[in-house]
Amino acid sequence: MSNDRKRYNRLLNQGVPPWEIVTAETAQDAPQHPVFGRGREVDQQRSENQDGMSGARVQPLPEDFEPDPRYVEWLAIHYGIPAEFIWKQLPDFKLYWLETGEARKAWQNRFKNHVIYQWKRQQSERRQNTHQSTAEELTDYSWANKFRFESGVERSD
Known part of the structure; x- marks a missing residue:
């Protein structure tokens, strides 16, 4: 060539x-x-x-990639993602990107977006697992227990 x-x-x-x-x-x-x-x-x-490679370099994911502590802190502050969850995402992230060998510019940002996606996905799955039937949802009055009405009428459940 x-x-x-x-x-x-x-x-x-x-x-x-x-x-x-x-x-x-x-x-x-x-x-x-x-x-x-x-x-x-x-x-x-x-x-x-x-x-001359001015600016960010396009390169494959380095073998020794680790997220910058500033990103871990930022994810915890802005998304409430625990650091433990963030670090658990690292092996899957590295496995995928090292295997594909694709070159990218901003690996820290790519990892941040991966963690946010996985966090939202996990939260969505948790909500789906606590599914109530329609009849249970329509007859659930537990939300009203925190209110105290002063009308003099006692409410018994």
Whole structure:
């Protein structure tokens, strides 16, 4: 595989749209448009900057990945997710992403979203397991036990 093709694939994997990638082949073949052709220098600079890996790097999940303690604290504060639950999600997360080998930019954020999804899923499953029949729901007056009415009429259950 040629170096130009490798560079093209690398930029494509970084999320650069194909029409913005300037290669030696496209630079020679493309006619200069009076309006759209003037950005060639800008395109060249943009692709050179991305070759230099400015900003977040796209990479596969590191083998030694662990969530940043700030994310664990943030999840506890904003979603009420216990730290124990968060750490239990790590093996499944790592197993999946190490197996796929996909390259991403923000692994900490990806893990945070995974934990939130799993937490909401677990909470939803718990609610479904405490299911009451329609008749039980319609005849359940337990919510009224916390109210005291001063009408003088005693209520007996």
